[in-house]
Amino acid sequence: MADSPVHIKMNYNEAVASKKDMLVSQMNLLKVRTFLRKYRILRAKELREKEKLKKNMNDAMLLIKKLQESLPKNNVPKIHKVQRIENVPIETYTPKDKKKEAEQQAYDNLEAELKEIQERLKALG
Structure with missing residues (x-):
């Protein structure tokens, strides 16, 4: 069997409405496509920036390690070392x-008023 076109009878208003719907769908697909393209570009840029940041952080860590190795060691006698204070929770008022x-x-005021009213009711009744 050969593919043959199917014809559907529509009035003019239905044809115009379906044509508009088709064009709106195409327009929305194009918008989605552009958003996806922009997203991919931004995502690639983000990944490049993260790689640069990672490289810079590694370089900084190496420099810090070299600096720590080159600085003299701190030889403070035990007498001069500050003793640590135990972690005591500090109460704060926010x-x-x-x-x-x-x-x-x-709430306490409401409870007091409620008790007072109950006492009055008992006195009356």
Whole structure:
């Protein structure tokens, strides 16, 4: 069997609408294609920059190691060494703590008012 074209009967408005839909689809595909192209270019640029950064970091690390090797060693007697203080947690007071404290006070005030109202009800009843 040979491929034969299929004809579909459409009125003018349907034909125009389908033509518009087809053109919009083509336009969207072209936009996606351009976005993908730009993405690939930017991604390649990003990878090149990362490679440069990695190389520069390795060079810097080598320079730091050479510098540490060339500097004299620090020979401080044990007497002069500073003893480390144990890690003691330091309490800090932040605005979040203030907010929590204010909320707790408001809650406590509500509890007090509720108890007072319950006492009044008991006194009346």
